[in-house]
Amino acid sequence: MPLSKRLVPYLLLGPGLLILVFFFVVPMYFMGELALREGTLTTGYTFNWAWSNFPDSLSGHTDQILRSFYYAGIATLLALLIAYPLAYAIAFRSGRYKTLLLFAVVAPFFTTYLIRTIAWKTILSDSSPVVDVLQALSLAPAEGRVLATPGAVIAGLTYNFLPFMILPLYANLERLDLRLVEAAKDLYSSSRIAFLRVTLPLTMPGIVAGVLLTFIPAFGDYINAQLLGGTGQAMVGNVIQSLYLNQRDYPEAAALSFLMMALILGIVLIYIRLAGTGAFMETDEREEAA
Amino acid sequence: MQKTNERRTLAAVAAAVAAIVVAVGLAACGGTTGGGNDSEVSVAKGGPVKGQLTISNWPGYIDPGKNGTVAEFEDKTGVSVDYIEDVNDNNTFFGKMQPLLEQGESGGRSIMVVTDWMAKQMWDLGYLQEIDHNDLPTVFANLSPSLESPSFDPKRQFAIPWQSGMTGLWVDKSKAPGIKSVNDIFDPKYKGKITVLEEMRDTVPLVMKGEGVDPEEATNEDWLKSIDKIKSAAQSGQIRAFTGNNYTEELTAGNIVAAIGWSGDASIVQNKNAEWRMPTEGCVLWSDNMVIPVGAPNVGAAFGWMDFVYEPEVAAGLTEYITYVSPVDGVKDLLLKSSPELANDPLVFPSEEFQKNCSTQDSPPDVEEVSDAWAEAVTG
Numbered sequence: 001m002p003l004s005k006r007l008v009p010y011l012l013l014g015p016g017l018l019i020l021v022f023f024f025v026v027p028m029y030f031m032g033e034l035a036l037r038e039g040t041l042t043t044g045y046t047f048n049w050a051w052s053n054f055p056d057s058l059s060g061h062t063d064q065i066l067r068s069f070y071y072a073g074i075a076t077l078l079a080l081l082i083a084y085p086l087a088y089a090i091a092f093r094s095g096r097y098k099t100l101l102l103f104a105v106v107a108p109f110f111t112t113y114l115i116r117t118i119a120w121k122t123i124l125s126d127s128s129p130v131v132d133v134l135q136a137l138s139l140a141p142a143e144g145r146v147l148a149t150p151g152a153v154i155a156g157l158t159y160n161f162l163p164f165m166i167l168p169l170y171a172n173l174e175r176l177d178l179r180l181v182e183a184a185k186d187l188y189s190s191s192r193i194a195f196l197r198v199t200l201p202l203t204m205p206g207i208v209a210g211v212l213l214t215f216i217p218a219f220g221d222y223i224n225a226q227l228l229g230g231t232g233q234a235m236v237g238n239v240i241q242s243l244y245l246n247q248r249d250y251p252e253a254a255a256l257s258f259l260m261m262a263l264i265l266g267i268v269l270i271y272i273r274l275a276g277t278g279a280f281m282e283t284d285e286r287e288e289a290a
Numbered sequence: 291m292q293k294t295n296e297r298r299t300l301a302a303v304a305a306a307v308a309a310i311v312v313a314v315g316l317a318a319c320g321g322t323t324g325g326g327n328d329s330e331v332s333v334a335k336g337g338p339v340k341g342q343l344t345i346s347n348w349p350g351y352i353d354p355g356k357n358g359t360v361a362e363f364e365d366k367t368g369v370s371v372d373y374i375e376d377v378n379d380n381n382t383f384f385g386k387m388q389p390l391l392e393q394g395e396s397g398g399r400s401i402m403v404v405t406d407w408m409a410k411q412m413w414d415l416g417y418l419q420e421i422d423h424n425d426l427p428t429v430f431a432n433l434s435p436s437l438e439s440p441s442f443d444p445k446r447q448f449a450i451p452w453q454s455g456m457t458g459l460w461v462d463k464s465k466a467p468g469i470k471s472v473n474d475i476f477d478p479k480y481k482g483k484i485t486v487l488e489e490m491r492d493t494v495p496l497v498m499k500g501e502g503v504d505p506e507e508a509t510n511e512d513w514l515k516s517i518d519k520i521k522s523a524a525q526s527g528q529i530r531a532f533t534g535n536n537y538t539e540e541l542t543a544g545n546i547v548a549a550i551g552w553s554g555d556a557s558i559v560q561n562k563n564a565e566w567r568m569p570t571e572g573c574v575l576w577s578d579n580m581v582i583p584v585g586a587p588n589v590g591a592a593f594g595w596m597d598f599v600y601e602p603e604v605a606a607g608l609t610e611y612i613t614y615v616s617p618v619d620g621v622k623d624l625l626l627k628s629s630p631e632l633a634n635d636p637l638v639f640p641s642e643e644f645q646k647n648c649s650t651q652d653s654p655p656d657v658e659e660v661s662d663a664w665a666e667a668v669t670g
Contacts (some may be wrong), residue, residue, distance in 0.1 A: 040658065041388075042415065060666060125543040143482055147545060148530045230482070230531045231524035234669040242669045245385030246488075247661060 035254035057256035068235040072218035075157035079165040087169035148230025156224035164213040172206025334419035337590030349375040350558035353611035378534035380408040391417040396583035400592040409449040410442040428597035449579035451617035456553040457574040464563040466547035472500035483547040488532040499571040513654040521667035554614030572647025
């Protein structure tokens with residue numbers, strides 16, 4: 001094979017690689033370098049291999065980190081419980097309204113994330129009719145309000161990241177071979193068993209993708225806690241923002257960002273190992289067979 | 291054999307990428323971040339009043355519309371003004387601007403409006419230009435005598451007052467008529483219905499006054515003790531949120547019954563039942579100042595703007611709308627004729643008697659330690 005021909009794949013990879021280098025590798029390098037600096041705003045931050053920034057950035061912030069897990073975890077679970085039946089209905093039961101329904105799922109994206117969250121702030125304000133109804137139904141949190149409660153933050157996260165759960169699930173359900181479900185039923189399986197043993201395992205890739213796409217941004221989010229939450233509901237994103245913008249402890253903010261990234265990466269790897277048999281191993285097996 | 295070749299090419303590509311990364315990294319990464327500009331402070335150089343002028347100010351801090359101050363200035367001078375309301379609190383604004391200022395840039399802004407202590411901090415870091423009094427004849431002819439020589443800038447070298455005000459209590463009198471003292475906001479019956487300012491130098495000294503401590507004489511321990519009190523009120527849910535200027539939205543929406551807030555915000559609080567009250571313990575006094583950052587373009591137009599807003603007629607129009615305390619002498623006389631009610635409003639023209647218990651806004655003795663404790667209370 002001539003050299004020029006062998007280079008073709010790399011040339012095709014080129015633009016993607018360049019984007020990765022400039023918008024991922026280079027910023028990561030700067031952040032890493034910043035995380036190892038030491039100093040204050042007045043003395044300046046000097047590069048000093050200051051590894052102590054990493055443990056320092058964790059101390060005093062464990063509450064917010066655990067809280068982020070808790071909020072993002074519940075939001076992801078809620079999103080899954082809402083999205084699965086919805087995606088199922090759109091894929092199999094919506095008939096000619098399919099396009100319309102899919103459009104409805106994506107439509108909120110035409111307004112920016114921030115505006116949508118601020119809109120919720122207005123909708124859920126303490127004296128709004130919505131909150132009155134929730135209170136009459138005893139659904140409002142114990143505080144007698146919705147805003148500035150953990151519930152509001154979790155609801156905001158669920159709402160904002162729901163489409164990221166619906167779309168992969170829909171894409172997965174859509175190409176599900178219904179003949180397999182029929183076959184299960186021919187073999188005297190009940191609908192419930194057919195769903196649990198056929199549909200659910202075959203849609204695991206969609207579930208895995210949806211959970212990752214929802215959990216990761218929800219974990220690092222700070223807008224929902226900032227706008228819908230109150231005191232005692234700050235997430236780790238809010239801590240990083242405060243370290244950077246208010247305390248201007250740039251090295252510690254960078255160190256905490258790095259640790260959170262590593263933490264999420266670790267969790268994702270474990271998660272894919274455990275849950276990803278259907279999602280990621282499947283393709284591997286096929287490749288190996290070929 | 292082909293496999294090895296491919297591997298080799300791959301390795302070559304990887305090596306090239308790594309080389310680029312290292313080169314870019316080294317090129318862009320000399321020296322330190324922060325530490326301010328060590329070069330001599332430059333004196334702002336004026337010029338003709340024309341062209342384009344960008345001003346950063348706080349929300350609700352100007353009269354908008356066709357007859358507003360900005361429009362009048364544009365009509366009179368032909369300068370095109372880009373007036374941005376992007377200062378919601380001093381710290382966040384500074385955090386946003388600092389990386390630019392460090393490079394000697396101002397993001398196109400010629401004027402920024404920040405509070406006394408922040409102006410001083412920016413000056414100390416070398417982020418501001420010095421102002422020659424000869425460039426601002428109207429300003430120094432009309433500047434109120436009480437503001438001529440503040441302790442943070444005794445010669446008015448870098449900070450020209452925009453407006454002054456008082457930090458005290460905003461109260462929704464239909465829901466919490468009884469709130470008169472700072473200590474009343476800690477009453478459990480208002481649980482979750484109170485906000486305080488995220489600005490440490492507003493909230494902590496006021497709470498300190500409630501404890502009977504004079505903020506101007508306060509020690510580090512006094513600051514930390516008051517922060518502890520605020521922190522536990524935040525953890526218990528007594529305090530609903532730490533806010534910037536957006537406490538006005540919470541009051542408007544009826545989410546809160548009282549807030550620690552600023553005296554002149556009546557124009558942006560759209561709630562007829564809400565009023566600003568002087569706490570029984572007194573208030574915290576401050577001024578916001580126009581400063582000229584390093585790298586400011588078109589300083590001539592910036593001087594033009596400063597002189598323009600110090601003309602008593604212009605300042606009176608501004609006061610009529612925003613109801614803060616004007617730094618311009620002669621505004622009261624003009625308003626006595628046009629709107630006597632405003633001219634006699636103690637929040638707009640406070641008498642010495644009215645402010646007798648108030649303290650000047652100050653920083654804690656050890657800013658770093660106290661700020662860290664405060665940040666921990668806010669993001670708890």
